[in-house]
Amino acid sequence: GAGVSQSPRYKVAKRGQDVALRCDPISGHVSLFWYQQALGQGPEFLTYFQNEAQLDKSGLPSDRFFAERPEGSVSTLKIQRTQQEDSAVYLCASSPAGLGTGDSRPQHFGDGTRLSIL
Amino acid sequence: AQKVTQAQTEISVVEKEDVTLDCVYETRDTTYYLFWYKQPPSGELVFLIRRNSFDEQNEISGRYSWNFQKSTSSFNFTITASQVVDSAVYFCALRESYKYIFGTGTRLKVLA
Numbered sequence: 475g476a477g478v479s480q481s482p483r484y485k486v487a488k489r490g491q492d493v494a495l496r497c498d499p500i501s502g503h504v505s506l507f508w509y510q511q512a513l514g515q516g517p518e519f520l521t522y523f524q525n526e527a528q529l530d531k532s533g534l535p536s537d538r539f540f541a542e543r544p545e546g547s548v549s550t551l552k553i554q555r556t557q558q559e560d561s562a563v564y565l566c567a568s569s570p571a572g573l574g575t576g577d578s579r580p581q582h583f584g585d586g587t588r589l590s591i592l
Numbered sequence: 593a594q595k596v597t598q599a600q601t602e603i604s605v606v607e608k609e610d611v612t613l614d615c616v617y618e619t620r621d622t623t624y625y626l627f628w629y630k631q632p633p634s635g636e637l638v639f640l641i642r643r644n645s646f647d648e649q650n651e652i653s654g655r656y657s658w659n660f661q662k663s664t665s666s667f668n669f670t671i672t673a674s675q676v677v678d679s680a681v682y683f684c685a686l687r688e689s690y691k692y693i694f695g696t697g698t699r700l701k702v703l704a
Contacts, residue, residue: 516694583637
């Protein structure tokens with residue numbers, strides 16, 4: 475499809491396990507974002523990539539969270555030693571332009587991965 | 593600090609009623625962008641509208657309309673003649689540099 479694709483749609487893991495969440499952005503989109511959405515809350519920024527460069531990871535809650543986008547397209551968000559407070563929906567978004575272009579076109583979001591930690 | 597407030601947690605209306613969703617924002621920037629997104633039960637955030645700080649014209653798109661007032665830092669969203677398919681969570685967002693600051697959302701329930 476032409477939209478942002480995320481997999482898996484749902485993930486259940488036991489506390490302490492590692493998980494990996496995948497995001498396929500819209501083809502050609504330079505910018506890629508990860509957000510975390512807790513139940514009943516709005517999405518909160520985690521990290522930002524421009525092509526393969528991770529320009530901002532200020533929203534990652536701890537060093538257990540790691541994101542990569544090695545070839546400037548697909549991105550993976552990895553959470554190590556998961557804890558119950560990591561349970562949330564993880565949303566990926568992409569947009570056509572990068573920083574400094576003045577382009578204000580909106581971010582396009584995927585359906586998210588709903589992560590449940592038991 | 594940048595902040596978006598959606599004070600209405602949940603609104604219920606009967607089909608065909610008009611409903612307004614409120615959004616108040618805080619920013620120190622003189623140039624900024626505001627957005628509304630719809631999140632149906634499927635979970636995807638669907639883009640509805642973008643407004644920049646220099647354009648205070650109200651906008652209408654079908655049954656949707658938006659009222660942007662810089663003097664009160666508000667960007668409200670009205671649905672006219674609501675339909676059951678409008679039931680969703682609606683988020684207002686402020687763009688800070690490249691990332692979005694979202695409000696907590698308003699859950700709209702339209703009853704048949």
